[in-house]
Amino acid sequence: MTDPTLTKHDPRWTDVDTYTVSHLHSSPTAIPPPSTLAATLAHQQASGLPDIAVSPSQGKYLQLTARATRSRHILEVGTLGGYSTLWLASSHPDARITSVEISADNAAVARANLERAGVSDRVDVVVGAGVEVLPRLADEVKRGVREKFQFVFIDADKENNWNYVDVALGMCEAGAVVIVDNVVRGGHLADASTQDSMVLGARRVVENIGRDDRLDGCVLQVVGEKSYDGFLMAVVR
Ligand code: DHB
Numbered sequence: 331m332t333d334p335t336l337t338k339h340d341p342r343w344t345d346v347d348t349y350t351v352s353h354l355h356s357s358p359t360a361i362p363p364p365s366t367l368a369a370t371l372a373h374q375q376a377s378g379l380p381d382i383a384v385s386p387s388q389g390k391y392l393q394l395t396a397r398a399t400r401s402r403h404i405l406e407v408g409t410l411g412g413y414s415t416l417w418l419a420s421s422h423p424d425a426r427i428t429s430v431e432i433s434a435d436n437a438a439v440a441r442a443n444l445e446r447a448g449v450s451d452r453v454d455v456v457v458g459a460g461v462e463v464l465p466r467l468a469d470e471v472k473r474g475v476r477e478k479f480q481f482v483f484i485d486a487d488k489e490n491n492w493n494y495v496d497v498a499l500g501m502c503e504a505g506a507v508v509i510v511d512n513v514v515r516g517g518h519l520a521d522a523s524t525q526d527s528m529v530l531g532a533r534r535v536v537e538n539i540g541r542d543d544r545l546d547g548c549v550l551q552v553v554g555e556k557s558y559d560g561f562l563m564a565v566v567r
């Protein structure tokens with residue numbers, strides 16, 4: 331989250347990310363290698379994509395969660411330049427990612443990044459709007475021609491957060507983990523009078539998961555180099 335109007339950025343948030351990343355992400359056997367992650371971000375920036383990918387700590391959190399849940403079939407909604415996709419693909423050598431991206435230009439950047447990283451044989455970047463692609467994937471799961479997912483990461487247009495969760499539920503195994511990015515929005519999540527469509531999309535997914543017996547969820551507020559935002563995490567019953 332990069333919008334400086336949302337909240338004043340405390341420099342300690344970045345300092346702690348810098349400190350912890352320097353100790354926890356720099357092993358000689360780190361996967362993906364820091365140089366590959368840097369090349370991904372550099373290509374994304376040189377291609378004019380917005381600087382809204384997850385932070386290194388958030389990316390590794392996604393990777394470790396996918397690994398801890400032994401997820402082998404992972405769905406991502408919102409590929410951007412493939413930075414979070416690369417973290418997820420690196421959760422296990424057999425992990426397969428289906429990542430949905432509305433922009434063909436962004437998808438081309440992501441594919442180049444995933445190719446350079448050596449994971450493109452396990453990642454399928456599908457170009458199209460999530461609201462059109464996800465029902466198609468759900469139909470494939472229903473017909474038995476696509477495996478169910480164990481992990482879903484939603485980081486696309488915030489207005490459709492709930493629609494993505496709702497459709498994803500039809501193609502998740504019991505026990506699957508669903509993570510939705512950017513629900514806290516500098517604390518505006520708690521503003522019941524908000525007119526911001528992104529915050530409204532975050533409130534809708536929180537409230538709908540709260541009354542949906544198919545899911546059990548919580549929100550983790552996060553500060554860091556990307557300022558103040560957070561993940562919604564839910565487990566499919
Ligand atoms: C913003 C941040 C994100 O991580 C994202 O996925 C979309 C938007 C933002 O700060 O505006």
Ligand code: MG
Nearest residue numbers: 382485511512
């Ligand atoms: Mg995001």
